[in-house]
Amino acid sequence: MPLIDIVLPVRNGEAFIADAIESIRAQTERDWRLLVFNHASTDRTGEIVDRLAAVDPRIAHIPCDTELGLSDVLNLGLDRYDAPFVARQDADDLSLPDRLALQRRFLEANPALALVGGQYEIIDATGERSFGIRRLPHDSDRLRVACLFNNPIAHPTVMMRRSTLKALGARYGSGFLRAPGVANIEIKNLAEDYWLFAQLALQGLCANLPDTLIRYRRHDTSVGVTKFEAQMAISEDISDHLMTVVATLHDEKPQSVRPFCNHGARLAPLDANGVLPSQWRSLRAQLLRIFGDTPGVRRELAFRDVLANRTLPVVLARFARFRLTNSVDTDEMATLRHILSQQKKRLLG
Structure with a gap:
């Protein structure tokens, strides 16, 4: 049994699959097994994987039926193999050594x-x-609340502890963090990673390293490009559902987090503007009661304070003050750029 199982799902990935696999073969960590789940590819993907598996017995080529969804394929990697740690690798990305x-x-x-x-x-x-x-944010304390507003964990970078996943019943696509009277939801694709990771993060079980781990390839055929709008809509639904679960578990009345989410650096419109609108004031107080007034929680809520008023001069002034005491994450800067872009569009008619 290897120390690390690496799950790599692929469908018609002949353009990049060889580079992705070679980046795993170049790892300084040698005790691994690469599980390539070939999701009904019709190009040369299977041939390329077979060629590489022939020279490295740590590579396994596993054909999958076309009717399986991505969550199903990923769960095969969690269920059929038993290394203590399981890592993710995408077919078009490169893991650094x-x-x-x-x-x-x-x-x-x-x-x-x-x-x-x-x-x-x-x-x-x-x-x-x-x-x-x-x-992306680092510490588990901040990630606990940050996961309500966007996905602060990059799927292709993760490594997970299999024993904890099994103990929690944590799987892709399904809800395992539940509250009495709150209907469960299933997320089979597009945001299955966010659904899994956020449930773990809310329990303080996640962290990010400050190190750069992979090179993420952005191209016109990636899911993040071709299905962006649908992915963001599902993510907003997940955010509100998570808040409902968390509030219910703490005997609080659920409130919507949707107006303050920045999935994909895109903001949902506020119903009204004002200096820290009552809707945000109430939600902010509730989050502090639930998660505690800790440095990580305060840091995440400080950026949401910036977003609580969409009047451009106010946003810019608050963001300037925010930057005086906080280093700014990539998603936060991208969100501000989105606000400026939307304002420019409105001005140009």
Whole structure:
């Protein structure tokens, strides 16, 4: 049994699959098994995987039926193999050489945590142009509340502790964090990672390394590009559902977090403007009661304070004050750019 199982689902990935696999073979961590779940590919993907598996017995090529959804395929990786740690790799991304070693050491040093992700570099389809590093929150305390507003964990970067997942009944697509009287939901694709990770993060089981772990390839055929609108809509539904579950578990009246979410750096409209509108004031107080007035919680809510008023001069002034005492994450800066872009569109008619 290897120390790490790496789950790599792929469908028609002949353009990038060889590079993705070679990035795993180049890891400084050597005790791994790569499980390539070939999701009914009709191109040369299977041939390429077979060629690489022939020279490295740690690579397993596993054909999957076309009717399986992505959550089903990912759950095969959780169910059929038994390494202590399970990592994710996408078919078009590149893991940096120390990625698996850094994550393994972190989880071994932090036995109370179930998941660790990290930062990533965004590159173009050729891999020659870099769009910079996406910086995400680190500590589990902040991630507990940040996961209500967007997905602060990058799916292709994660490594998870299998024993904790099994103990919780945690799987892709299903709800395992439940509250009395709140109907469960199933998320089979597009945001299945957010659904899983947020449920873990709310229980303080997740962290991100400050290290850059992968090179994330952005191209026109990626799901994040072709199905962006649908993905964001599902993510907003998940955010509100999570808040309902958390509030109910703490004997609080559920409130909507949707107006203050920034999934994909896009904001839902507020019903009204004002200096810290009553809707946000009430929600902010509730979040402090539920999660506690800790440094990580305060840091996350400080950025939501900026978003509580969409009048551009107020937003800019609050953001300027925010930057005086906080380092700004990539998603936060992208959200401000989105506000400026929307304002420009309105002015231009």
